[in-house]
Amino acid sequence: xxxxxxxxxxxxxxxxxxxxxxxxxxxxxxxxxxxxxxxxxxxxxxxxxxxxxxxxxxxxxxxxxxxxxxxxxxxxxxxxxxxxxxxxxxxxxxxxxxxxxxxxxxxxxxxxxxxxxxxxxxxxxxxxxxxxxxxxxxxxxxxxxxxxxxxxxxxxxxxxxxxxxxxxxxxxxxxxxxxxxxxxxxxxxxxxxxxxxxxxxxxxxxxxxxxxxxxxxxxxxxxxxxxxxxxxxxxxxxxxxxxxxxxxxxxxxxxxxxxxxxxxxxxxxxxxxxxxxxxxxxxxxxxxxxxxxxxxxxxxxxxxxxxxxxxxxxxxxxxxxxxxxxxxxxxxxxxxxxxxxxxxxxxxxxxxxxxxxxxxxxxxxxxxxxxxxxxxxxxxxxxxxxxxxxxxxxxxxxxxxxxxxxxxxxxxxxxxxxxxxxxxxxxxxxxxxxxxxxxxxxxxxxxxxxxxxxxxxxxxxxxxxxxxxxxxxxxxxxxxxxxxxxxxxxxxxxxxxxxxxxxxxxxxxxxxxxxxxxxxxxxxxxxxxxxxxxxxxxxxxxxxxxxxxxxxxxxxxxxxxxxxxxxxxxxxxxxxxxxxxxxxxxxxxxxxxxxxxxxxxxxxxxxxxxxxxxxxxxxxxxxxxxxxxxxxxxxxxxxxxxxxxxxxxxxxxxxxxxxxxxxxxxxxxxxxxxxxxxxxxxxxxxxxxxxxxxxxxxxxxxxxxxxxxxxx
Numbered sequence: 001x002x003x004x005x006x007x008x009x010x011x012x013x014x015x016x017x018x019x020x021x022x023x024x025x026x027x028x029x030x031x032x033x034x035x036x037x038x039x040x041x042x043x044x045x046x047x048x049x050x051x052x053x054x055x056x057x058x059x060x061x062x063x064x065x066x067x068x069x070x071x072x073x074x075x076x077x078x079x080x081x082x083x084x085x086x087x088x089x090x091x092x093x094x095x096x097x098x099x100x101x102x103x104x105x106x107x108x109x110x111x112x113x114x115x116x117x118x119x120x121x122x123x124x125x126x127x128x129x130x131x132x133x134x135x136x137x138x139x140x141x142x143x144x145x146x147x148x149x150x151x152x153x154x155x156x157x158x159x160x161x162x163x164x165x166x167x168x169x170x171x172x173x174x175x176x177x178x179x180x181x182x183x184x185x186x187x188x189x190x191x192x193x194x195x196x197x198x199x200x201x202x203x204x205x206x207x208x209x210x211x212x213x214x215x216x217x218x219x220x221x222x223x224x225x226x227x228x229x230x231x232x233x234x235x236x237x238x239x240x241x242x243x244x245x246x247x248x249x250x251x252x253x254x255x256x257x258x259x260x261x262x263x264x265x266x267x268x269x270x271x272x273x274x275x276x277x278x279x280x281x282x283x284x285x286x287x288x289x290x291x292x293x294x295x296x297x298x299x300x301x302x303x304x305x306x307x308x309x310x311x312x313x314x315x316x317x318x319x320x321x322x323x324x325x326x327x328x329x330x331x332x333x334x335x336x337x338x339x340x341x342x343x344x345x346x347x348x349x350x351x352x353x354x355x356x357x358x359x360x361x362x363x364x365x366x367x368x369x370x371x372x373x374x375x376x377x378x379x380x381x382x383x384x385x386x387x388x389x390x391x392x393x394x395x396x397x398x399x400x401x402x403x404x405x406x407x408x409x410x411x412x413x414x415x416x417x418x419x420x421x422x423x424x425x426x427x428x429x430x431x432x433x434x435x436x437x438x439x440x441x442x443x444x445x446x447x448x449x450x451x452x453x454x455x456x457x458x459x460x461x462x463x464x465x466x467x468x469x470x471x472x473x474x475x476x477x478x479x480x481x482x483x484x485x486x487x488x489x490x491x492x493x494x495x496x497x498x499x500x501x502x503x504x505x506x507x508x509x510x511x512x513x514x515x516x517x518x519x520x521x522x523x524x525x526x527x528x529x530x531x532x533x534x535x536x537x538x539x540x541x542x543x544x545x546x547x548x549x550x551x552x553x554x555x556x557x558x559x560x561x562x563x564x565x566x567x568x569x570x571x572x573x574x575x576x577x578x579x580x581x582x583x584x585x586x587x588x589x590x591x592x593x594x595x596x597x598x599x600x601x602x603x604x605x606x607x608x609x610x611x612x613x614x615x616x617x618x619x620x621x622x623x624x625x626x627x628x629x630x631x632x633x634x635x636x637x638x639x640x641x642x643x644x645x646x647x648x649x650x651x652x653x654x655x656x657x658x659x660x661x662x663x664x665x666x667x668x669x670x671x672x673x674x675x676x677x678x679x680x681x682x683x684x685x686x687x688x689x690x691x692x693x694x695x696x697x698x699x700x701x702x703x704x705x706x707x708x709x710x711x712x
Contacts, residue, residue, distance in 0.1 A: 011249075019504055022065075033085065033106050034080060034083075035079075037057075038056075039093070039443055041476045041525075042404070048448065049507055051697045051701065052103065053448060055502075055693050056444070059078070059421065060424060060438065060440060061077060062075050062111065063075075063405050063412055063414055064114060064115060064321065065405045065407035066118045066138075066407065067118055068118050068407070070095055070408065071092055071095060072093040072095055072424070074091055074093070074424060075091070076089050077100075077113075084693050085693070088109045088528040090123060090140075092487070094712065104138060104140060105541065107127065108126050110123055110125045110134075111124055112243070115154075116135060119137055119138050121135065121137070122135045122146065123135070124156065127476065128145065130152040130354055132145060132146070133146040133147040133153055133165065133220060138327065142593065144220055146215075147219075149165070149167065153166065156166060157243070157248045159216060159248035159250060160250075160252025161214060161216065161250065162215055162280050163215040163594075164207070164211060164212055165210075165223060166210055166241075166535050171206065171232045172203055174189055174190055174205040175189055176505055189203075191316050192266035192610075194268040196608075198238050199239035199370065200273070200655045205232075206385040207233060208235060208238075208241055209229075210235050210257055211225055220583060221409065229533070231334055234656075235258065235259040235570055236257075236258060237258060246258070253281065254277060254309075254313070255277070256278075256309065257275075257307065258692065259276055263543070267664075268608065270324050271324055271325055272302065273305060274287050275287075275305075277316070289304045291294065292336065293349070295343070295453035296599065297343040298320070301324040302320065303319075303327065304318055305328075306319050309359075309442075310362045310363065315338065315704075316335070316338065317335050318333075318335075318336070320332050323413070325611040325615045326687060327655065328493030328523075328536075329353050329490075331353040332348075333345075333346040333367070334346060335382060339373060344382065346384050349531055352371065352528075353365060353371065353526075354368075354370045355369070356403050356404065360379065361395075361437075363382050364380065364497050366389070366404070366406055368402070369391075370373055371388075371391055371526055372391075373467040373495060373496060373497050373524075374498055375399075375402065375498075376388060376389070376390045376400050377411065377427060378391070378411060389429060392432065394457075397471075400498040411429055412429040413435070416467065418471060418498050418500065420500065423440065425644040448474065450474060450507050450510075450511075452505075453470070454470040455467065456469075456553075458549060459549070460549050461545045461546075461678075466546055466549070467520045468550045469516075469518040470515065470518075471646065472515060473513050473515065474511060477559075482532065482560065483561050484511065484516075484554070484555070484561065484564070484566070485506075485516050485567070486580075487567045487568060487569065487575075488515050488567065488576035488580075489573050490569065490571030491523060493524070493532050495520065496519065496520045503570075503699075504570060508700070514711075517554045519546055520549035521550070522535050522542045522543040523543050524537075525626060537616070537617070537628040539631075544576070548587070551570065553586065564710075566585070566589060566707055566710070567592075568594075568703075569592075569593065569596070570595055570689075571595055571658075572596075572597070574593035574595055574659070575593075576634055578593055578637035578640075578667060579622075581646060581648060583640060589706055589711055590648055590706065590711055591710075592649045593664075595651065595663075595664065598637075598640040598663045598670075600617060600621065600636035601636065604620060604621055606659075607660070616632075644670070644676055646707075648671055648676065648681075649706040650667050650680050652664035652682050652683070653689070654685045655687040655689045656684060656687045657687070658688045659688075661682065669707060
C-alpha cells in the first residue's frame with residue numbers, strides 16, 4: 001500500500017517562457033498545450049488555496065547537475081485543467097550567474113534529463129510520436145534522436161561507449177487473442193498462477209526488460225535483452241518501474257541492476273530481489289547479493305535495490321532489507337567491492353534507514369535519511385561514521401528533502417514543506433544551510449495565505465512521545481472555535497512528514513476553515529525500526545490508541561470545536577477510518593475513507609502482493625493456529641460495522657488492485673443497509689490514487705462538501 005511518488009507558475013500567454021508554437025523544432029503532431037496558469041483577480045482577492053488554484057501550480061520533478069557542477073537541468077510540469085492534461089518541460093540553470101532558460105516546448109513531453117558531458121543533455125521525449133531517447137545542447141539546440149525503436153523506450157542511461165534502455169517485452173501468451181490465432185477478437189485472460197494483476201494493471205504477459213546497447217556515432221544501437229526473452233521478470237521492479245534501480249559504471253563497461261527473479265505464487269509472497277552485474281565485454285551476468293550470501297555476509301533474502309557505482313567504478317553501494325516479505329523493513333547500506341568481492345554492512349548497529357545514495361569520492365556517500373518526521377541529507381564514510389548535514393534539531397529542520405543531485409562539490413536538493421511545494425535548494429555542505437534557487441510558484445505564495453504548522457510531541461497511552469503536526473487555518477483566531485479533522489496516514493509504514501501532496505494537502509484542508517491533526521502514530525517510519533514494526537499484526541491496537549490520544553490531546557485547546565470533528569484517511573488511513581467508525585465513542589461527526597481496507601478476509605483474496613498482508617496481518621485467514629493472524633481477522637473493521645452510527649463518505653478507484661474497489665462497495669453497502677447517511681464516489685479511470693486533473697477537482701469538491709455538510 002505504499003504510496004506512489006508524484007511529479008512536482010510562471011505566468012505566460014502560451015507557456016512559461018513565452019515561446020510560440022512556430023519556434024518549437026519538434027515533430028509531434030499533437031496540438032500544442034496552451035498554459036496560462038496566472039491567478040485571476042478573484043483568486044487574488046480571496047487569497048485562499050482552492051483545488052483550482054492548486055492545479056495552477058508548477059511542479060518541479062527531476063534535477064541533475066552537469067559533471068563539473070556548472071549547470072543544473074531540471075523538469076517542470078504544468079497543467080491545463082480545462083484540457084485535463086499536463087506537459088513536462090526541461091529547464092537549464094547556469095549555477096554561476098543564476099540565469100535559467102526553458103529549452104523544450106509545449107508540443108511534446110520532455111523529461112528524464114541526463115548530462116552526456118558538461119554541455120550536452122540526453123533526455124526522453126515523445127516529440128516523434130513515441131517515447132524515444134533524444135539529445136541536445138544546454139541551450140536546447142542541436143537536437144538529435146538517439147533511438148528509433150518500434151516499441152519505444154521507457155527508461156535509459158548512457159556512459160562511455162555503452163548504454164541501456166528499458167522496453168516492454170511479451171514473454172507469455174496469457175490473452176485468448178494471442179494464445180489462439182483464430183480467436184483475435186477474444187477478450188479473455190488465462191492464468192495458471194499468481195500474480196494476475198498488480199497495482200493498476202492486469203498481467204498481459206509482457207514485462208519490462210533491460211537492453212544493453214552500444215552508444216556509437218550518437219546513436220544507441222545493438223540492444224540485447226539481458227534479462228532473457230523468456231523470463232517473466234520486471235527490471236526495474238513492478239509496480240513503480242524506477243529506472244534508478246539501473247546504473248552504468250562511470251566508464252560504461254558494466255551495468256548494475258535490480259531484479260526479482262521469481263514468478264507465480266512465490267513472487268506474490270516474497271520481496272527477495274537481488275543486485276545483478278552485467279559485463280559488456282564478456283556479456284556475463286553475476287548475482288552479486290547471492291554471491292555475497294554464499295560467502296556468509298548476509299542472507300540477502302529481502303529487497304536488495306538501487307545499486308550505485310563509486311566514481312572509480314570499483315565499488316557498488318546498495319540498499320538492503322533483512323526480512324523477506326516486509327517491505328517496510330530497515331533500509332540498510334551495504335557496499336560491494338568489485339576488486340576483492342568483499343561485501344560490507346556500512347550502517348551495522350544503526351537504527352535509521354538510508355535512501356537516495358550518492359557517492360562523495362570513493363570513500364564516502366551522501367544520502368537522504370528519514371528522521372523524526374522529516375527527510376534530511378546526511379553523510380557517511382565507509383567505516384560507518386555518519387553525520388547530519390541539514391538536521392538542526394527539533395523545530396529547526398521541518399522540511400522534506402526528497403532527492404538531490406551532487407557534482408563538482410555542489411549539492412542541490414529537491415525540497416518541500418507542508419506549506420510549500422517542491423523547489424530546488426543549494427545546500428551548504430559545511431553548515432547545512434539551505435538557499436532557495438528556484439521560485440516556480442512565486443505568484444501563488446505572493447497572493448495565497450497559508451496556515452501555521454505546529455510541531456507537537458504528544459504523550460501516548462504507553463508512555464512514549466508522538467510527533468503530531470497541527471495545521472491551523474489561515475488568519476487563525478484563537479478566540480474562535482474551528483471544526484477539526486483527524487488525518488489518518490496510509491502505508492501503514494509511511495511517515496507523516498513535511499510532505500506537500502496534490503491529493504491530500506493539509507494546507508488545502510486548512511484553507512477551508514479546518515484544523516488538521518496529523519499524528520505519526522505507531523508504524524510511521526523515521527522514529528526507529530521498533531516504532532515502525534509495532535503496527536504489523538496489531539492494526540487494531542496501539543496505533544488506534546495513538547490516533548485517539550492525538551485528537552483528544554489537541555481537543556483540549558479552546559479553539560477546537562469538539563462537537564464538529566471529523567476523521568479522514570486513505571489506504572491504511574481508510575482502514576483506520578472504518579475501524580474508528582466502530583469504536584470512536586461519539587468523538588466524530590463525519591468520516592471519509594478513500595480506498596480503505598474494510599474486510600480483512602476478502603482483502604487477502606482480492607489484493608495482489610500477498611507478502612504485504614501476510615506480514616501485516618500475520619498470515620492467512622484459514623491459518624487457525626496462528627494467533628496473530630486470528631487476532632487481526634477478528635478485529636477487521638467489518639466486524640465492528642454494527643456500531644456504525646455516523647455519516648461516512650467512501651471513495652474508490654475502479655482500477656485499484658492494491659485495495660480493490662470491492663472493499664469500498666462492501667463498506668458502502670453496510671452503511672446504507674443500516675440507514676447511515678453515506679455517499680460512494682467511484683472513479684472509473686483511477687487506481688489507488690486520483691491523478692487526473694479534473695478528477696482531482698471533483699474529488700476535492702466532494703470531499704469538502706461532505707465535511708461542510710456535517711462539520712460546519
